[in-house]
Amino acid sequence: MFARSAIPAFRAAAARTFSTSAAPKGVAAASASRATLAAGAAVALAGGALTYNAFAAPSVHLEGPKTIAGEYKTSSERSFIMIKPDGTSRQIVGDVIKRFEQRGYKLVAIKSLVPSQELAKEHYIDLASRPFYPALVKYITCGTPVIAMVWEGKDIIRQGRRMVGATNPLEADPGSIRGQYCISVGRNIIHASDAFDSATKEIGLWFDPKELADYEPIAAPMITAEN
Template sequence: MERSLIIVKPDAVQRGLIGEVLRRLEQRGLRFVGLKLMQIDRKLAEQHYAEHRGKPFFQELLEFITSGPVVVGVVEGPRAIEVTRKTMGATDPAKAEPGTIRGDLALTIGQNVIHGSDSPERAAYEIGLFFRDDELVSYERAIDRWIMS
């Protein structure tokens, strides 16, 4: 079973898209094992985006992700990272396929609705930034045997 961090970004929260974004991930068969509404502070944003430090867009990333509340979550399922990224669509919404979250709900790279981890190592790091172990709940749904066998 694999886990991925997701962040419903400030643009999506302000547009009232939280439920739509979470629904699409849940409908794929992923299960949420952690979920919370929060305001990311600058220190946490710098840790989360540390790999982009020194790039021209780093400050814009920090300003955007700290500009309003976000919903952070941890999804779990077989190949959760790959499934989440396919469901999100390409980073550039103009290149994202119709039917994906970004393809249907976003217009620009700067405000592209959702973040998802891109590797198991990155997922472990990101989950650790946003959740304590005791905030994650492992459980089985009755429907899981129909989705995850």
């Protein structure tokens, strides 16, 4: 109520600010300044319901609210990374984790599990119309566990995909995980979220929020500082 009643006062004062053309230049400027300040004061005093500062830039949050995947394009950004049954069978789990740790990313959740049919189907639901979907679900639920992980850090979604490499290992860069460890699309070792929306969905699908650790590695300032 107070805010609504203050608006007409501000508009009237603003109108007076721009109606001083007939006055001498110095007087007009002083009047305009006093009118603007008076308008600001009138709004600020209107019961404390609304404070207006004509010179303050609006606060704009560009990336959206924080989700279970952190906040996009900040140091709290998170990605879902999963080592598939072939990676577990080949006992290269430690090598994959080492790559992310050495890069400077933070492991906030990890677990070994054999996914249910329902979980595997939901995870790969965007591929449901593809002919290989049934075989993919059968493979992921074959009985050999997957290693589900959540990694956190600057640009982790995009950089995680680069570290993993192309879906077809024969097209992956030699230094990537797939480029080093595999040669078949059907056994490409690892999955990584491809966007912030998918990271939010996948982390929420595989983990309860209570399973995600919130901590600061002792070396974090030496990894993330911008100087």
